[in-house]
Amino acid sequence: MTELRRWVRALSKHVALIVVAVLMIYPLLWMVASSLRPNDEIFTSPGLLIDTFDFRHYPDGWNALARPFSTYLLNSAIVVAGSVVGNLISCSLAAYAFARLQFSAKRIAFVIMLIAIMLPVHVLIIPQYVLYAQIGWINTFLPLIVPKFLATDAFFIFLMVQFIRGIPVELDEAARIDGAGHARIYLQIMLPLMIPALATTAIFTFIWTWNDFFSQLIFVTKPDLYTVPVALRSLIDAQSQSDFGALFAMSVISLVPVFLVFLFGQRLLLRGIATTGGK
């Protein structure tokens, strides 16, 4: 009897989980299916099976704007690459100081850094815009990349501080006895040991920057410099009511990089948000 009850309980649990999983994933699968269907079938077919394949949406969407979609993918890739490099360098430098150095006003600096994690971007965006306009940075990628080299994503400083605290101090002390300065300890001991934290930072920076719309919309208004989210937005306007297939096709393409990062970096992502609580 108890055996049966346990079995029924496990079964009902799986049924509940599967229902939720289907609800979660169905819209995504429908989007992929819709990108491969003729336009007039998209909204009449809520199912996932495709009667007639129509691959035209991909070339159509690719060439629907002033430039081929590859331009926008490349622009996004440049912004993402710059942001990842910037965050890795600046945040690891600051994290080393917070985790290992003894300096005046450390406590207050650390509190400011923690509060900055929670600061809404909207409070800064207007004066930042004014500032960047004055130095001629609007319609360049600089407003999107340079702040990352100045450790403005304080969340990653915190993530790395947490990680460094888990590295035994004896390693630094041994190195210091051998005559190594902080520069060498940082470069030759910390950075190699921090690789998991650096990888988590790189992955999150990749995804957040790739998805970011607000600042890219504001700082980049020249069509040649559009990043993928901004290009998608203008594709909505260009297609308006007619060519939904093309819109779906480019949306699918824009999600592929994030999906690949998820597929290969999942372990690091999960560990990253589980240990520091994510954002």
Place this chain on the structure above:
Amino acid sequence: MTALGELRALSAPRGMQSAREKAARGRDNKAAAIFLAPWLIGLIGITLGPMLMSLYLAFTNYNLLQNPQFTGLENIQRMLGDERLGASLLVTAIYVLVSVPLQLAVALALAILLDRGVRGLPLYRSVFYLPSLLGASVAIAVLWRLVFGGQGLLNALLSLFGIQGPAWIAEPQTALGTLIVLHVWTFGSPMVIFLAGLRQIPRELYEAASTDGAGRWRQFRSITLPMLSPIIFFNLVLGLIGSFQTFTQAFIISNGTGGPADSTLFYSLYLYQEGFSSLRMGYASALAWLLLIIIAAFTAVNFWAAKYWVFYND
């Protein structure tokens, strides 16, 4: 420890410091200045500096082309009579107060379902987690437009059952609801944090409770909830701060208008319209500061209320 736990610990009263400790603290000043230089330049140049500047701009009339004109309290007076500001505050408040608790409840429920040795856990976890990585993108907002449109996926499914659904995103009564659904859809990220928290709860507590005859519900209320409360608190604070700033989805779904009938006019969308469409940068700066004050007040209330329900086992 989470960033919030850290803040709490740092705000606790300090013990006496020995002279030696004080001397040690300045030991690495030179090195720290070098290691912290990028962060400090960023903090002053693109965080604190702009914050002060926007505080000044909040009391001016500024359209980016002419120099800012100081107008005293004019922007604040304008706020008091601004109906769209009222509408955007209401929309944002409804969204924050409904979607954040709803998302956390779903995340917690599924974390608990997944916690007790479910076969296929990694697969379920991946499927639940994936949407939270995609949810902020323009592509998913586009998808939402087409799922909840008049001829969208949802209505196609409903028509199979003979139900004629409305144009969800074009009706003022339902448009905001579709965005709440989108927020709940991204429950995977807090769920993963809950899962990690559940792992930390000692199994003996449950064993002892069940020997004493406590049922599952009682165990949940008396063990799981208190032990998990710091993590619930963490997810709550970050969820509130994040959802106050929602922009992309509302912008895409309403074509940047906040419509229909201002029913998706999120605060940040209104701020964007005022600042970057109407070029009223002074007024937008005032709006930005109001947002900062609201978020800070919410967070402060949260920290204060936490004393009464968050249980720190230290």
